[in-house]
Amino acid sequence: MILRTFGWSFGVTALGLVAALLYGGPAGLALVAVLAILEISLSFDNAVVNAKVLDRMSPFWQKIFLTIGIAIAVFGMRLVFPLVIVVITAGLGPIEAFDLALNEPDKYHHAMESAYPTIAAFGGMFLMMLFLDFVFEDHAHKWLPWLERPLASIGKLDQLSVVVAGGALALVAGLWAKDPGDVMIAGVLGMVTYILVNGLGELFSGAGGIDLDDDGDDDDDDDGAEGERAAEAERRGGPSQLALATGKAGFFLFLYLEVLDASFSFDGVIGAFAISTDPIVIALGLGIGAMYIRSLTVFLVRKGTLHEYVYLEHGAHWAIGALATCMLISIAHHVPEWITGGLGAGLIIAAFVSSVVRNRNAGDAEETASGEDKQLHSSRV
Template identity: 30%
Template sequence: MLWNFFVVVLGLAIFEIISSVDNAIVNAHVLKTLPEKYRKIFLFWGLLFAVFVVRGILPFLIVWMANPALTIGGVMTAVFSNDPQIKEYLVASKPLLLLGGGSYLFFVFLSWLFLEEKKYAFLVEGFIHRQGVWFYAASSIFTVAVVYISLKINPTLALAATIGIAAFFITDGFKKNAEEQEKKMLTSHSMSAWSKILYLEILDASFSIDGVIGAFAFTLSVPLILLGNGLGAFITREFTIKGINLISKFAYLKNGAMYSIGMLGTLMVAESFGKEYPFWLAPLNMLILIAIFLGLSIRELRQTKTI
């Protein structure tokens, strides 16, 4: 039992860190334009907001959306309860959580693979990126296939899948807008420090959705998700302060994060349709993928002698 706890929390923390690398880099760039006083305000209060508000509330909201018969207060009580009836509610909602979250994560992966500028770890990545217009065909085929299979099993599953896909397009729009705003912030002197801090908090909330949704691939235990994601968020903030220049040198770390997201999304979708996996499969696959791309990054750094 203790081993299960350790593996899940470690996996959650690592996933939170790697899925937040982009966020940490943006934070570091914007923080450089702020006076020291406001940097400290963001790094202290921003951490509290990120951990206790955003990552603290999101898991409960997701569970509540899958269990609308319960109130928000009921969900908060349920996740810490041993009541058999409440456990039945949560178990019954598991396929909905997994399919909605898995669809969201798989779209994040497809968008990165087809549309996002990246350093190619493999030649096939460059080929797929040049065929970026096929993202829309691939995402349409995925949507039709998932909805078709869902309708044959349980129509509510189809709704969960479309909610997950809609959530992707909403958050993706926020992220794309954030990229444009970052460019303006780095060159503009008219935006106030408080406006930049507010922007960073909104950006953090949109990025944190990936980590929170992916957490359900590791466990449905909200207390474990809170612990693992909170630990990962704290470490990410430390990187923002001290180690972001080093982290940004690992050119393929983002690739590893995205392949991990694609893998987790695939596992969640398959599990929502009845396939069962051991608890250690998601953390182990993620660690293997991260190790591969970290190794590729270190090899390139040694070749260029910049590590």
């Protein structure tokens, strides 16, 4: 299971570390290793949320996420995306930007930092909307009932997440931003992107788990195979295969995952410059970390971890809320990466421990009830 799930990550790690050693010597090797660990620690909550979405996707779209999605995450967001930012903000051509990254990393870093407020506004508002939509919804399991119950109650107000997120954006842009207009535009675009992608995914998912393949084929010949897959999903605690997203629904869930990954990677890409200004070293380190996040996502889905440890999803969303808040604060004030990563890791660890305690208490209650039933049966006999 471990080798099958993490095999590609192990292979990419070996190749990446060898490339780092050849490119930058022992110092380059050490920097790439540190960046990989940084990426994993900052994005663990991303893996948990990704797993929740991936669990709803058909096997075909899961494979797309693990192939094309990895290429987008590793090469697109960790290598091409920073260059695109410099091209747009500095008014350079792609070749000039790449030359600047290789030969004048300090200027390259400065160009990235100057664009950070708008990047943080976009990513922060996308993640803030994701967090607010979760906490304003009533869930069967409540990790922090003293807080989650009142939030779910006021969440009955229509579009409350938009109101709260929009108010937070206006406050940040008005009080802290040097360029309020740019921050407001980027933040609104982040909100619009979330609403659009999330809404399209729900629209094409349909009601009652209807299969919405593009060709509309609903042949009865597949009933046996669907039944077997549904039984397997039920055995591992996941949703029925009949309810998994295919066709347009799968595409928009895939698109949602990619935008979500991009929002998470913004902070990591900028923060990586505190460790190294070499774009090749950054791409290698963050690329290795991104591979492990993808593998961890698959591992959580295949093991049914989110169904077994029911508070993990809650912890991940609270960690996302903390990250979104840190990104908005960082528009005007630098927030150290160890604070961002520490908050996320701490919340997820706390949620995991709470889940373990809950499962243990539930097991003890079942054993007690079983013992009482046996004693009652014996007394009757």
